[in-house]
Amino acid sequence: MxxxxxxxxxxxxxxxxxxxxxxxxxxxxxxxxxxxxxxxxxxxxxxxxxxxxxxxxxxxxxxxxxxxxxxxxxxxxxxxxxxxxxxxxxxxxxxxxxxxxxxxxxxxxxxxxxxxRLDGDYFKKISAIEFAVKYDDGKAPQGFIDADLVLLGVSRTSKTPLSIYLANKGYKVANLPLIPEVPLPQVLEKVASHRLIGLVCEPEKLAKIRINRLDSLGLSQETSYTDLEKIYQELDYSKMVFKKYGASIINVSDKSIEETAFLIEEHLKKMSEDR
Amino acid sequence: MxxxxxxxxxxxxxxxxxxxxxxxxxxxxxxxxxxxxxxxxxxxxxxxxxxxxxxxxxxxxxxxxxxxxxxxxxxxxxxxxxxxxxxxxxxxxxxxxxxxxxxxxxxxxxxxxxxxRLDGDYFKKISAIEFAVKYDDGKAPQGFIDADLVLLGVSRTSKTPLSIYLANKGYKVANLPLIPEVPLPQVLEKVASHRLIGLVCEPEKLAKIRINRLDSLGLSQETSYTDLEKIYQELDYSKMVFKKYGASIINVSDKSIEETAFLIEEHLKKMSEDR
CATH class of the missing domain: 3.40.50.10700 (AF0625-like)
Structure with missing residues (x-):
């Protein structure tokens, strides 16, 4: 050996x-x-x-x-x-x-x-992190108004880690899980479409991630949460929402958080140049 | 010029x-x-x-x-x-x-x-970040049991950004705000004392940070939240809690998040060596 x-x-x-x-x-x-x-x-x-x-x-x-x-x-x-x-x-x-x-x-x-140094940039970053934590998971949709970005997506499309990663770069990011059975908050209509990012993932990949997730929580795998048919439906629903609100779509399958964040930053730069 | x-x-x-x-x-x-x-x-x-x-x-x-x-x-x-x-x-x-x-x-x-690479370390980090967001601000004290660390401290002692920073390094961190008027969750008694970190700050510094905080929220400054006398009382109460539960105390005045996190990591290393 x-x-x-x-x-x-x-x-x-x-x-x-x-x-x-x-x-x-x-x-x-x-x-x-x-x-x-x-x-x-x-x-x-x-x-x-x-x-x-x-x-x-x-x-x-x-x-x-x-x-x-x-x-x-x-x-x-x-x-x-x-x-x-x-x-x-x-x-x-x-x-x-x-x-x-x-x-x-x-x-x-x-x-x-x-x-x-404890300078302005430093405090901006700290407050962006606090913002991301406060407005994670659709907890307080009124925060969408003040957000630089609102991430939308079904469960396990990396909304939380992405929000935190972008907050580390100073962006104020909120996120909202899309669940077909749960009505969307009205405030979403007031968010400019260029601030909306829709996250999608290959259904098979998502099923795998969700099974791992349940495993790590010590739960059984036989639920609709990991059912491929159900995941297809959820993703279809999420794409319908993205279309309705004009969200830009990013496929996160096989991308690291850093790579997805890079695409989002490029999108934001392009948007601010186009104005 | x-x-x-x-x-x-x-x-x-x-x-x-x-x-x-x-x-x-x-x-x-x-x-x-x-x-x-x-x-x-x-x-x-x-x-x-x-x-x-x-x-x-x-x-x-x-x-x-x-x-x-x-x-x-x-x-x-x-x-x-x-x-x-x-x-x-x-x-x-x-x-x-x-x-x-x-x-x-x-x-x-x-x-x-x-x-x-999307390897084990990467997923560990992602899940630590999700943990920190989920168990931020005493939202779900039952998470204290699974945490590597529980940060305790009065409002504005940098609990949230510290939790996220340490999560980025793979630690599972929960935090609990200490408010004299609010009873402590019972589960705190089950957390090993070497996992408890008590954050303190100079009262004058804390008053300044809180005034800035209210300013940034567009609120008036004349509240007990920024009253120095009240802050002394809160800090005294927090120190009493730290003593009762055997928490290690760190003074965060004039320290960056990185520096405080460094001290916490050193503390954890020392603790694991002592065992």
Whole structure:
């Protein structure tokens, strides 16, 4: 049996260290055969001795070291240490800083964690998240009036996670489950059609997702909720609603939340350009 | 009057292109005097001609080009073009790939967007987000039993955004607002104390946040909700609850959601190590 290769990753930051993690996830996804041990995370490092201690451990662990240190002295120390000790080392910030200095002559302010400023954008995002939670699942349809977007769709078409994901980007999103037996709220007629997004999914795929859902709730699978015939009817009904209100339709089958959100953002941009 | 410098940033990816944006945000935060125009984003680029068209525009715009292209041919093309045309260029992926190849001999699979795989972790995250929305604001206290964490605190101590942020990391989080006039749900007694987090905030800060909150709702500010005396009482009551149930206390004044979440994760790790 072939052993899987393992790489230990040390992430060192003078702030929280979240910045490197998304890039690292994208990189490691390219190596299905390598196990990346990413549990060595060192936030708030701002003393030379602390940094040296960590780097010495990294040598012992034969680790890959990634830094997001804005302090140029600490970054230089890490670079020199890595070169002299043959340590695999990547500085994610300073290549940027060098290019920006070449282009503009400007130097970074070197204040760690500036990203987490409690500024206007930050509070806008928080309030968008609160909005999405408050107006989830058609709980309070009057919120549709203030929403940037109202997501419509039958059960399990990813309305809630999509609402939250878009809220993280600052959009105020409400959502409404479409159930043939339940009348639509009147306020829906007052929402501009370009703000309405109808989510659809392949019936077979939806049946599968719903069966998994019931499984995870410990329930039996023999209900109309997972009945393919019934799902076809629900989807037909939802398409009729989309047509009536002029909602733009997105098929979410085999799309991740990120991909669907991207299409919605493109739609919003196009709409605001067309006006 | 001194003009602010502006840098146009081109972000080119063969997937959605989200990976570069967090790093870019961290970098640009270091230059308060430079305007970064980050509206040139090019996702799903996988043809040489497309890429060359974009790079030619980048030259005209004197742009800074960032790529997250997993395809090595496209990345090489971008590098060569940039060198021969004096374009400022940063490849975020391939420096990683080179180091990993040195360390292990392995090469990347070069499949764009592998990050957005619909795998187990992905569905765990989605279901954690749905959990957080469902059990927000004490709506259904029976959910406390299944929660990894229950956040407790008076109004405006950031319970909802924190729940969602932690859900994005896969934790199942419920939250309960503490209101002296409202009895606590009995189920709280069944939650292990290490799963309870009590959020507190400086009274003056909380009063300010609540005034802003009422402002944003278009309401008058003269209510007991923003009365400092009343806020002291509420916070005293909340601390009494935390003590009774053995909740760990975190002061959220001047902390971003990310920072508070970090402390909570550290607490959880410590707790699981101690067992």
């Amino acid at each position: 072939k052993m899987k290769k393992e790489i230990i990753v040390y992430s060192i930051s003078d702030s929280l260290g979240g910045t490197s993690q998304k890039l690292l996830a994208a990189v490691t996804a390219q190596y299905p055969d390598i196990i990346f041990n990413n549990s060595y995370r060192f936030p708030f490092i701002n003393q030379e001795e602390e940094l040296l201690d960590i780097l010495q451990d990294a040598v012992k662990d034969d680790a890959l070291v990634i830094t997001t240190l804005v302090n140029s002295q600490l970054a230089a120390l890490a670079r020199e240490f890595s070169q002299s000790h043959g340590l695999s080392y990547l500085d994610l910030m300073h290549p940027f800083f060098e290019i920006i200095q070449e282009k503009t002559g400007s130097r970074p302010i070197e204040v760690p964690g500036t990203l987490h | 001194k003009m602010k410098k502006e840098i146009i940033v081109y972000s080119i990816s063969d997937s959605l292109g989200g990976t570069s944006q967090k790093l870019l945000a961290a970098v640009t935060a270091q230059y308060p005097d430079i305007i970064f125009n980050n509206s040139y984003r090019f996702p799903f680029i996988n043809q040489e001609e497309e890429l060359l068209d974009i790079l030619q525009d980048a030259v005209k715009d004197d742009a800074l080009v960032i790529t997250t292209l997993v395809n090595s041919q496209l990345a090489a093309l971008a590098r060569e073009f940039s060198q021969s045309h004096g374009l400022s260029y940063l490849d975020l992926m391939h420096p990683f790939f080179e180091i990993i190849q040195e360390k292990t001999g392995s090469r990347p699979i070069e499949v764009p967007g592998t990050l957005h």
